[in-house]
Amino acid sequence: MRLGGRLSAAIDILTDIEARHRPVAQSLKDWGISHRFAGSKDRSAIGNLVYDALRRKRSYAYRMGEDTPRGIVTAAALDGLGLDASELLAALEGDRFAPNLPDEDVMDRFLGRDASGAPDAVAADVPDWLAPKLQALFGDAWVREAAALSDRPPLDLRVNTLKAERAKVIEALKPFAAKASELSRTGIRIAPIAGDGRHPNVQVEAGFQKGWFEVQDEGSQLAAALCGAQPGNQVLDLCAGAGGKTLALAAAMENTGQIHSYDGDRQRLAPIYERLKRAGVRNVQVHDPRADLSDLEGAMDIVLVDAPCTGTGTWRRRPDAKWRLSEAALEKRVAEQDAVLDQAARFVKPGGRLVYVTCSVLPNENGDRISAFLERTNGFVVDELGEVWVGLVPGSHKDGIHRVSVGEGTALTMTPATTGTDGFFVCAIRKQP
Numbered sequence: 001m002r003l004g005g006r007l008s009a010a011i012d013i014l015t016d017i018e019a020r021h022r023p024v025a026q027s028l029k030d031w032g033i034s035h036r037f038a039g040s041k042d043r044s045a046i047g048n049l050v051y052d053a054l055r056r057k058r059s060y061a062y063r064m065g066e067d068t069p070r071g072i073v074t075a076a077a078l079d080g081l082g083l084d085a086s087e088l089l090a091a092l093e094g095d096r097f098a099p100n101l102p103d104e105d106v107m108d109r110f111l112g113r114d115a116s117g118a119p120d121a122v123a124a125d126v127p128d129w130l131a132p133k134l135q136a137l138f139g140d141a142w143v144r145e146a147a148a149l150s151d152r153p154p155l156d157l158r159v160n161t162l163k164a165e166r167a168k169v170i171e172a173l174k175p176f177a178a179k180a181s182e183l184s185r186t187g188i189r190i191a192p193i194a195g196d197g198r199h200p201n202v203q204v205e206a207g208f209q210k211g212w213f214e215v216q217d218e219g220s221q222l223a224a225a226l227c228g229a230q231p232g233n234q235v236l237d238l239c240a241g242a243g244g245k246t247l248a249l250a251a252a253m254e255n256t257g258q259i260h261s262y263d264g265d266r267q268r269l270a271p272i273y274e275r276l277k278r279a280g281v282r283n284v285q286v287h288d289p290r291a292d293l294s295d296l297e298g299a300m301d302i303v304l305v306d307a308p309c310t311g312t313g314t315w316r317r318r319p320d321a322k323w324r325l326s327e328a329a330l331e332k333r334v335a336e337q338d339a340v341l342d343q344a345a346r347f348v349k350p351g352g353r354l355v356y357v358t359c360s361v362l363p364n365e366n367g368d369r370i371s372a373f374l375e376r377t378n379g380f381v382v383d384e385l386g387e388v389w390v391g392l393v394p395g396s397h398k399d400g401i402h403r404v405s406v407g408e409g410t411a412l413t414m415t416p417a418t419t420g421t422d423g424f425f426v427c428a429i430r431k432q433p
């Protein structure tokens, strides 16, 4: 396909997403099924256009002066491919599949204009109702923080230290310019996609098949590391899902002690068995939703609650979720978070810790949930995670991350703008002996 056909496809897919409120991955997949002639490069290029357009939907529409799929896909092409208007039009010449794009002077105006004159929520590329919530957390920096949630994300890997050293994995992934992560000691980073390229499918690499590494955002790796799990510990991963954090904890515990991995949804838990096997993990017991966990009550050194959340911290990877999120969905998540915190508390042993994690940056889902929990539950105090962070991350400074005062302690919020990771919140609360 030439660029014209790719642009037309991206416009069709965006129109479908908007008309039918469909997840972007689903729309792209359906398009692929009904256009089997399109090659993998075409699919990635179309995917980039659609994702970029969704990431910056409002600021692109403002700068282009046109809030239509055509307007924002054109913006994504100019921005993402680094073309000027005449280069874009020249690339479409004689292409009968090319869409009818905005005029050249409109494109020139787009390129000459940033979104600084726009209302804050437009420049930040967020729905209006979320602006006050983000402002409450980030203060004057909120537009910059929110805008960074619209960047293309890197591809992050976690080295499975049960099977390989980081240098060995980096060497194996040399063709992809893989580099040691800046913050996570077990992390490897492959830079964000440039232009119309794509990330390598690292899961077909021999190293992946051998269990040397997992795909895991650096923020998720750090959230697991902040649990401070030690060899020999007893740990309950209460919202284990497909096991991303379970695997990281198992490696930190050097395959000793015991991790109990549970999830309320059997479907989400299903991939964990295969992943544990590939990673060579032997200290995990998986409990399906029917399991009786009462034997674990009052016995855990660490209970990890990787809570169900709105996922605002992952908007770089799932930009469509940003526009689908509603106040009702947020309220539903908040209720689930309160319930799962109450459920978790009874498993913590005296002197043990409950570590609460979300991949959201919204205070309602984060510090507010812990404050509410402390109000209705006796005997827990919030740890000082700021110092733990400095100890964990080589060369870091305590101002390199958002510290959030909760109760008498400090929780942390990671963001693309500050830590270069997805957005994550981590708070550790200790059960008093």
Ligand SMILES: C[S@@+](CC[C@H](N)C(=O)[O-])C[C@H]1O[C@@H](n2cnc3c(N)ncnc32)[C@H](O)[C@@H]1O
Residues within 6 Å of the ligand: 238, 239, 240, 241, 242, 243, 244, 245, 246, 262, 263, 264, 265, 268, 306, 307, 308, 309, 336, 339, 340, 343
């Ligand atoms: C953020 S995801 C977990 C991701 C996973 N820990 C990882 O690192 O890959 C949240 C999970 O919580 C589960 N969940 C929600 N409410 C729950 C509850 N009350 N008890 C146990 N699991 C719950 C959901 O099924 C979902 O899999």
